[in-house]
Amino acid sequence: MFKRCEGFTLIELMVVVVIIGILASMAFSNWLSMQATAKEAAVKSNCHTVQLTAEDFAIRNDGVYSSGADALANGTTLTDLLPGGALLTNPFTKQDTEPQWGAHAAQAGETGYVPLVENGVNVGYTIDGIGRDAALGTLIVLTSGQ
Numbered sequence: 001m002f003k004r005c006e007g008f009t010l011i012e013l014m015v016v017v018v019i020i021g022i023l024a025s026m027a028f029s030n031w032l033s034m035q036a037t038a039k040e041a042a043v044k045s046n047c048h049t050v051q052l053t054a055e056d057f058a059i060r061n062d063g064v065y066s067s068g069a070d071a072l073a074n075g076t077t078l079t080d081l082l083p084g085g086a087l088l089t090n091p092f093t094k095q096d097t098e099p100q101w102g103a104h105a106a107q108a109g110e111t112g113y114v115p116l117v118e119n120g121v122n123v124g125y126t127i128d129g130i131g132r133d134a135a136l137g138t139l140i141v142l143t144s145g146q
Helices: 010-060
Strands: 096-098 111-118 121-130 138-143
Touching (some): 010 111
Antiparallel strands (some): 111 121, 121 138
């Protein structure tokens, strides 16, 4: 007499949609966390690039480090020695603003370069980077001789 319907009931479909929604929200939060971790890794990479640039400058300048604004005898500056001869990209703002020559990093994604001066001679540097939250403090600190 009654013909049995084939397929899923509305309740079953709603349960499946809810489960898919829960799984998607968990995946999205993990994706956001991984994205922030990747940006912090890019800050560390920027700091290391600035360190290599500072050491390159010192080698070319008879062991004297740059103040950030100094130029070699041929007019080459620290910025010129960076890859591509241009400032590095802040991974959080996507702007080419890094490093902050002569200043410590203060905002998310910034890389700071501060020279160490003894008797009027630049004898070293401190390079620091800030992660996603400046309130948490410095993500990485590199100094000359490391």
